[in-house]
Amino acid sequence: MDKMTQELHDFLLQHVSEMAQEWLDSREIEENSVYTADASSEVTEYLREQNHYFTRTIVHVLKDGSFKKLSGWAQEIATKRAHLGNPLYQSIRHFKTFRFIFFKRVEAFIDLHQSTIKQRDILLWTKTLNEAFDKMIELFTMYYGQVAEAQVYAQKMIISELSTPVISISDTVGVLPLIGQIDDYKSNDFVERIMMQAKDLELSCLVIDLSGVPSIDTMMTNELFQVVDMLDLLGIDTTITGIRPEIALTAVQLGLDFTKIKTYGKLKDAVSDLLYER
Structure with missing residues (x-):
């Protein structure tokens, strides 16, 4: 220096x-x-x-x-x-x-x-x-x-390690609350645990609540539909709740088809109807 x-x-x-x-x-x-x-x-x-x-x-x-x-x-x-x-x-x-x-x-x-x-x-x-x-x-x-x-x-x-992702609210109805991006749950292990738990609980209906999901795209929706199809094979009906306005708008813009799935704006409305029906 x-x-x-x-x-x-x-x-x-x-x-x-x-x-x-x-x-x-x-x-x-x-x-x-x-x-x-x-x-x-x-x-x-x-x-x-x-x-x-x-x-x-x-x-x-x-x-x-x-x-x-x-x-x-x-x-x-x-x-x-x-x-x-x-x-x-x-x-x-x-x-x-x-x-x-x-x-x-x-x-x-x-x-x-x-x-x-x-x-x-x-x-x-x-x-x-x-x-x-x-x-x-x-x-x-x-x-x-x-x-x-x-x-x-x-x-x-x-x-991922939450012991109870599916919450049982009656003998036949369960709720799966999703928080964050649906893509965060893109894991065969997570999906498999949902299937196993829904079967073990002997559910006839699973409510998937999207209130905590800020946005959605085509790929994420495909993941969601795959879960719905797998539940259907197990004889479990699926209801989706909490679709926020921005998600609904995105779904329309992307041409996503939710018509084959029962939907509710609020989780409490779905639970009320499902428990009343059962």
């Missing part, structure tokens, strides 16, 4: 605390966010420490040009942000804000040493430090995505 790069390295480390405070002062009120300006003093100090470590890690790249040490910070903080449920865009916005603060200090150093700094030095520093920021954001995004995907997978496993 040449003399001027060493001086820039040392200058930036001397201003770590000032940069962290400027970043903390730039925060705004953000609901349900670790970055919110009205966070507790404990959270603020926690963010300050993280920022100090982040800055030192970025500055260290000037010394050896290596990005190897960036991964540790990115993985640790991205994992914490994902577990807290902070949206990724918030973290990216704060990366952007701090980059601006950081490069103001680089500009201040250049202004102090205009007579001795060469143009190629400025270009090299700008390239190296911007690459360090970009690499950190890339790593942060990657690790955040990995944790988020793992959380979604865990949630799906919880849904």
